Amino acid sequence: MALRRTQSKPQNLWSVLGMSLVLSLVFGLTVACQMFSGSQGIEDLGAVRMESAEKVPFAGIARTLAYSKGGDSLVVAGCQSGGSNSDNPCATGLVQVWNFQGTSSATTRTLPRGVTALAMSPDGSKWVAGDTEGRLILSATKGVSKPFHQKSEITALAFSPDGKWIASGSLDPAFPLGLMDVTVGGVIRVKTRFEPVQALAFSPDGKTLAVGMTRGGVVLWNFTSSGTPEVVAGSLASSAVMSIAFSPDGELLAYGTQNGKVVVVNRGSGQSSAEYKGAAAVNAIAFSPDGQFLALGQDNGK
CATH class of the missing domain: 2.130.10.10 (YVTN repeat-like/Quinoprotein amine dehydrogenase)
Known part of the structure; x- marks a missing residue:
């Protein structure tokens, strides 16, 4: 998209x-x-x-x-x-x-x-x-x-x-x-508590690890410090998070769920900047090198 x-x-x-x-x-x-x-x-x-x-x-x-x-x-x-x-x-x-x-x-x-x-x-x-x-x-x-x-x-x-x-x-x-x-x-x-994990992605600056969990939810964790992981707003209401990707500049985080939902989050505001609801699980997600497009791979091949 x-x-x-x-x-x-x-x-x-x-x-x-x-x-x-x-x-x-x-x-x-x-x-x-x-x-x-x-x-x-x-x-x-x-x-x-x-x-x-x-x-x-x-x-x-x-x-x-x-x-x-x-x-x-x-x-x-x-x-x-x-x-x-x-x-x-x-x-x-x-x-x-x-x-x-x-x-x-x-x-x-x-x-x-x-x-x-x-x-x-x-x-x-x-x-x-x-x-x-x-x-x-x-x-x-x-x-x-x-x-x-x-x-x-x-x-x-x-x-x-x-x-x-x-x-x-x-x-x-x-x-x-x-x-x-x-x-x-x-x-x-x-040692920080996480649910079973389904998806992972490092931010481009290497400071943050995004963790998508099988029971739903995306956590942003600064693994270089002892800080508490931050839950992405609204993600806990989702089904299993199957895929995660950062934009090349690190400003956006996209994740796809088992029920076909794709959410793009602006990391600066913490708010969703784009959403898409498909008919099948989003198993794969990737930003284009210029960060302007998002490719999705779903169970139905679309």
Whole structure:
């Protein structure tokens, strides 16, 4: 949808490539989105569509995407059949890194469990993936990472803008939010109380972490201080918050909910500056690089 910051409502919704379940959406030099259509055979589920580009093949079910800042590479992650349970189409994890410099080429890494969340560092040099059992796997590490204290599915990951921190969200009620110092490793449980987490985003200045919770509500937390997290006005009345994004200048915060509502909040005033009500869960949300447009990925592919 188009954002005009002087207007109270969005002018239109930008449709995202067809009638399918859109699970992940990223802006790069082009727009890429991952689509999952229940009407297709399992062999057709692993496709990544890119505006004005060919399909990027993926030998499994693609669940999440991450673009490098310059658009030189795209990481696609999900799951595939294999391992001891060959009948399970999502038995093992798969991460595929596409390099678009020169001739397009991809490298693939297989993981023990299906990948549910993914993030790329700001400089594009590394990625981190989370799986169904609470593992975090860094691209820079060899072998398989051990499970951390988050013992349930990793639902969201985010690198801080300086690349030093990784925030991880989980459905684990005892450990819903963790922080990893990339230079040290290991995930620290955040002692501040949060509900199970579904979405995460760092502000462009790296000072604020936006946390979207499965029971509804968006919290803005200055993790560099001991301050009390701030609940975004009106967000507690929402259903599960599925996606969050800051505008490039940090002035706006957008979030999408399970019941199809999209809210754009002006951080200066704390008030909603735009709202949209769709018919399906908003699983993915992203601002354009100039901050004037907001792309939405919904369960119905619109």
